[in-house]
Amino acid sequence: MEKSQYLEGVEKKDLFAHGHRACGGCGQALAARLVADAAGENTIACVATGCLEVFSSPYPDPSWRIPFLHSLFENAAAVASGVEAAYKALGKGPVNIIAQGGDGSTADIGFQSISGMFERGHNVLYVCYDNEAYMNTGVQRSSFTPLGARTTTTPTGNKTRKKNMPMIAADHGIPYVATATIDDFRDLQQKIKKALAIEGPKYIHILAPCPLGWGHHGELTVEVCRLAKDTGLFPIYEIVDGKVTNARKIPVKVPVEEYLKVQGRFKHLFKRGVPTEEVAEIQEIANQNIERFNL
Amino acid sequence: MLKQIEGSYAVAQVVAHCRPNVISAYPITPQTHIVEGLADLVGEGQLQAEFVNVESEFSAASVVLGASAAGARAYTATTSQGLLLMSEVIYCIAGMRLPIVLTCANRAISAPLSIWNDQQDSMAVRDAGWIQLHAEDNQEASDLHIQAFKIAEQTFLPTMVCMDGFILTHAFEPVDIPEQKEVDDFLPAFKPRHIVDPRWPRGIGLFADPRFYMETRYILHRALEKSEETIKEVSAEFARVFGRDSGGFIKTYKLEEADVAIVSMGSVVGTIKELIDQLEEEGKKVGLLQICSYRPFPRKEVYRALKDKMNIVVLEKCISLGRGGILASDIRWSFPRAEKRDRNISSFVAGLGGRNISIDDLRYMVEKVEKEPVEFEFLGLKKELIAERDM
Incomplete structure (x- = not known):
């Protein structure tokens, strides 16, 4: 694909400015920029403690050109609820309020406050940047860490499957849930815009590879996302009013080995190049996704 | 207009007259009727x-944090375990200089589970950077809320109004609840300093590396010290407008002539005053120093009030386990080193977990310190429940 064609229709406003301190090839930095630029100037970002917060908001030079509010690790959704309540009470707005956090603050420590925000029906979009472990603090396991992945707290490989947050979000009865990755700018930005046009709580789950924690080369970040999609390990879909729609068909299905082999965190799953039993189990997860979403 | 009303509902009505834009609270662990009201x-x-x-x-604390950062006047109430669960956000609110008002209905901390009164909960967050004001009765508790919003919004310091759980929150007393117009005249609309608003994009809650962090603590500390003036001004203005003394820094009762000075805070000062009157009839001179503002701590006022008193006894409903009285150490610290010598400052802890503090308990305390100073003692302890092997 030609570069110009690929970027056609992609919003670029630099509302999340360059000069931040993310690592080279950081999936989250790219995702945060796409989200901010899709949402536009009339947006408030409520960000949880984590990589994004640390690399984008050191005093005195934050990277945000939209209002940015950070307080703690586990309360971005509750803080965003408070901002929304204030706007309502003061008769201000309309304004886009986007709570954002990594997988740790979404799946683990902040899970309760997100559930509360969904259940209460606040007009807030929650965006999860999923890099499948606590990367900011040195690659520790989160409940989004996939089966088999090696982290510093699962040195022999993670023994459990990933928590299915999009489905949990949808089961709150919220009007819009979507998954996206950073390899498809247009799709990601369209989903952000679509979500922001809907009244009520929304959830978008973005796969954001971390070269440091995943052990892949920085220039492969986008490619790793493509592989995650094309293996079926990270299905792309929307859930509108409880119904799964727009599941992205995989043009050519790729065996999970292709995805696992480019990442150091899965290296132990191959003995002298031969896949172990766990690879078959991971392939089974991909197959289940392919069947479930008719990819 | 005087109303016979439960403490919690009186606070609810007064807070409503302060026109908060956003209220967020969780109803349990444990709660009072304030948020229901x-x-x-x-x-x-x-x-x-x-x-x-x-x-x-x-989340209650986080919601009011977000609301305040977006420019709303925000209020929450809690107590005991609830305040401890909030504690991470409590520090954050102060660090972000958000002028939130919180009612703490003082109650004991688990374990063992107790839903009754003491002051361990607000003590657990005394160092967080909040103003902490302690009410003596329900009238003062109500009045302090009107003052708290004004103090908080003038100083950009969050303010906690502490009132004894059950003893005040669940007590029916006549309370004068000012009319809406009177409160409106006293308490101007909130003018926030920094807010999240797309018209003026700015970052709130940035992280500070070692080049910057310590100054934020210094500034917060100095702001708390400086809030002394605002607390005094606002309580003086309140007295002028509403015709009664509520709040302020310290209060005294028959202290000037006293041979024994009792120092305490919260609702127990009512019982202490009763004892002082009884002892006066018996020819004994005992006085009271009541701490109204626990943070900032009224060190200079305490010194001024107590500098001629050689026999001081501090009574408090909280303890620093492994150390002793908390308020007592604040009082001891209020004297210059040279003046501590020959001065007896006794320390008593009482009323933990809702144990009643009777007038006889207090009489025993005074009689004991008249004889000799008491380094530290639990008042009203049931010795028959304590076995040596448990310690």
């Missing part, structure tokens, strides 16, 4: 506010 007032349309029913105290 406010929910009713919002539900009936008497108060135009967003009432956010959250899933925990942690």
Whole structure:
């Protein structure tokens, strides 16, 4: 694909400015920029403690050109609820309020406050940047860490499957849930815009590879996302009013080995190049996704 | 107008008259009727506010944090475990200089589980950077809320109004609840300093590396010290406008002539005053120093009030386990080193977990310190329940 064609229709406003301190090839930095630029100037970002917060908001030079509010690790959704309540009470707005956090603050420590925000029906979009472990603090396991992945707290490989947050979000009865990755700018930005046009709580789950924690080369970040999609390990879909729609068909299905082999965190799953039993189990997860979403 | 009303509902009505824009609270661990009262007032349309029913105290504090950062006057109430669950956010609110008002209905901390009164909960967050004001009775508790919003919004320091759980929150007393117009005249609309607003994009809650962090603590500390002036001004103005003394820094009762000075805070000062009157009839001179503002701590006032007193006894409903009285150490610190010598400052802990503090307990305490100073003692302890092997 030609570069110009690929970027056609992609919003670029630099509302999340360059000069931040993310690592080279950081999936989250790219995702945060796409989200901010899709949402536009009339947006408030409520960000949880984590990589994004640390690399984008050191005093005195934050990277945000939209209002940015950070307080703690586990309360971005509750803080965003408070901002929304204030706007309502003061008769201000309309304004886009986007709570954002990594997988740790979404799946683990902040899970309760997100559930509360969904259940209460606040007009807030929650965006999860999923890099499948606590990367900011040195690659520790989160409940989004996939089966088999090696982290510093699962040195022999993670023994459990990933928590299915999009489905949990949808089961709150919220009007819009979507998954996206950073390899498809247009799709990601369209989903952000679509979500922001809907009244009520929304959830978008973005796969954001971390070269440091995943052990892949920085220039492969986008490619790793493509592989995650094309293996079926990270299905792309929307859930509108409880119904799964727009599941992205995989043009050519790729065996999970292709995805696992480019990442150091899965290296132990191959003995002298031969896949172990766990690879078959991971392939089974991909197959289940392919069947479930008719990819 | 005087109303016979439960303490919690009196506070709810007064807070409503302060016109908070956003109220968020969690109803348990444990709660009082304050938020129920406010929910009713919002539900009936008497108060135009967003009432956010959250899933925990942690989120209640986070919601008011977000609301305040967006420019709203925000209020929450909690107690005991709830305040401890909030504690991470409590520090954050102060660090971000958000002028939130919180009612702490003082109650004991688990374990063992107790829902009754003491002051361990607010003590647990005394160093967080909040102003902490302690009420003696329900009139003062109500009045302090009107003052708290004004103090908080002038100083950009969050303010906690502490009132003894059950003893005040669940007690029916006549309370004069000012009219809406009187409160409006006293308490101007909130003018926030920094808010999240797309018209003026700015970052709130940036992280500070070692080049910057310590100055934020220094500034917060100095701001708390400086809030002394505001607390005094606002309570003086309140007295002028409403015709009664509520709040302020310290209060005294028959202290000037006293041979023994009792120092305490909260509702127990009522019982102490009763004892002082009884002892006066018996020819004994005992006086009271009541701490109204625990943070900032009124060190200079304490010194001025007590500098001629050689026999001082501090009574408090909280303890620093492994150390002793908390307020007692604040009082001891209030004297210059040279003046500590020959001065007896006794320390008593009482009323933990709702144990009643009777006038006889207090009489025993005074009689004991008249004989000799007491380094540290639990007042009203049941020795028959204590076995040596448990310690």
